Amino acid sequence: MDECIFCRIKRGDLPATVVHEDDHCLAFHDKFPRAPTHLLVIPKKHLPDLNALGEEDKALVSHIMLTIPSIARKQGLEAYRMATNIGAAAGQAVFHLHFHILGGGPLSPL
Numbered sequence: 001m002d003e004c005i006f007c008r009i010k011r012g013d014l015p016a017t018v019v020h021e022d023d024h025c026l027a028f029h030d031k032f033p034r035a036p037t038h039l040l041v042i043p044k045k046h047l048p049d050l051n052a053l054g055e056e057d058k059a060l061v062s063h064i065m066l067t068i069p070s071i072a073r074k075q076g077l078e079a080y081r082m083a084t085n086i087g088a089a090a091g092q093a094v095f096h097l098h099f100h101i102l103g104g105g106p107l108s109p110l
């Protein structure tokens with residue numbers, strides 16, 4: 001996992017503007033934002049993508065899904081989009097599971 005940039009951010013080896021941290025997940029600003037507010041929420045556990053989740057990750061996923069609205073609320077986002085890319089052909093560039101939170105202004109339709 002040494003080269004995974006999100007694991008490096010998690011360890012504090014790479015700088016990031018962190019807006020939330022708890023025992024299971026971390027949220028920080030995307031370095032190349034594509035919306036006025038563009039956050040990334042990652043599990044601390046290294047998982048390549050959504051497809052890598054197993055039964056043992058049920059509590060983790062549930063925790064992240066329950067935490068995202070609270071992060072968005074604290075960032076003042078009334079409306080936002082949450083998205084996760086699975087696979088390079090879908091646009092995934094970092095292979096550590098992450099949820100994009102995009103908001104702070106009108107978003108283009110999907």
Ligand code: 5GP
Nearest residue numbers: 005016028029030031032085091092093094
């Ligand atoms: P993906 O394309 O894999 O769904 O999303 C990866 C995201 O990570 C992209 O939106 C990209 O801008 C962001 N990103 C890439 N490198 C860094 C980095 O070093 N720091 C932060 N904060 N975001 C990054």
Ligand code: ZN
Nearest residue numbers: 004007046096
């Ligand atoms: Zn990682």
